[in-house]
Amino acid sequence: MIRKTKAVMNRVTEVCKRLDEQYGSDMRTYLDHRNAFELLIATILSAQCTDKRVNMVTPDLFAKYPTVHDFATADIKELEKAIHSIGFYHAKAKNIIGCAQKLESDFGGEVPRTIEELTSLPGVGRKTANVIRGNIYEDPSIVVDTHVKRISKRLGFTNSDDPVVVEHDLMKILPKENWIRYNIQIIYLGRTICKAPNAKCSECFMSDICPSCKIK
DNA sequence: AACTCGGGGCA
DNA sequence: TGCCCAGAGTT
Structure with missing residues (x-):
């Protein structure tokens, strides 16, 4: 310390x-987004990958899957294709679908606010949770x-x-x-x-x- | 704490 | 070619 x-x-x-x-x-943040859910997806995608490449795929991605429910019910193969150029596409596609499903089942389709709730989502670790807290809720976070x-x-x-x-x-x-x-x-x-x-x-x-x- | 996941960009 | 990228999950 x-x-x-x-x-x-x-x-x-x-x-x-x-x-x-x-x-x-x-x-x-560097990541293009229009709401909390889009930033959550973009941040999951940004792991071990530059923000520039994330911003290349997100416009088409969010046009194809406009809502949480669209991701929750997405076909994993099709989602993989949409994010293929990001890297780690299989794990990320799986996490994003699981994440959307848990948002629907446990959080009423909304992005939660606390570290504990956020990190309970698949693909969301401490870093991603703090990005959301700092940028969406403007909670003090590092x-x-x-x-x-x-x-x-x-x-x-x-x-x-x-x-x-x-x-x-x-x-x-x-x-x-x-x-x-x-x-x-x-x-x-x-x-x-x-x-x-x-x-x-x-x-x-x-x-x-x-x-x-x-x-x- | 170490290991694995992986495509594309750049030197 | 080799190294790097706003990490996360598993063992």
Whole structure:
């Protein structure tokens, strides 16, 4: 667990300020959707797959299956065909159908709100649940993926590899009202500059305050 | 905690 | 070719 030292909190303040300056203060999810259910499906599809490719298939997908009931009664082979280019298509098709069926049977066709309810759905883990909570219900939530984990360590915001510990560390130090915004900004930073093997520190707007910066 | 699932994009 | 991608489920 990280300790809220003065040095860490000063860095948090500066990092948040620069993220907003760089990326704007209205960042949310990358995934195209018109309602909670569509975001849930898109997020399930996005596991181990870039958002760009998810957004390529979702318009046709949601046109073919407009409602929860359409997914709940879908033919799995046909659904697999519709999402084939995503990867993991068999498991994801199965999960999406099971998910839609459980929404109908247990939740009145609505997307539930709590972590426990969301993660009880097939194909929905902690990350997906937090995407829904943060983007749809605007409940304070932190999404921990490989980008968030890596950058949080590099910035000295956590020293753990356990996603749940990282989540709690970030909850302790980030300004609560903007968790999901900083979350998506950090992910974007990770995709473009602060990469896993080859971090482009020379292009980074936080190089001067980053403890892991390789160019001083 | 390790392992498996997998197609497409990009270097 | 080889590596990577807003993970989740099973063992």
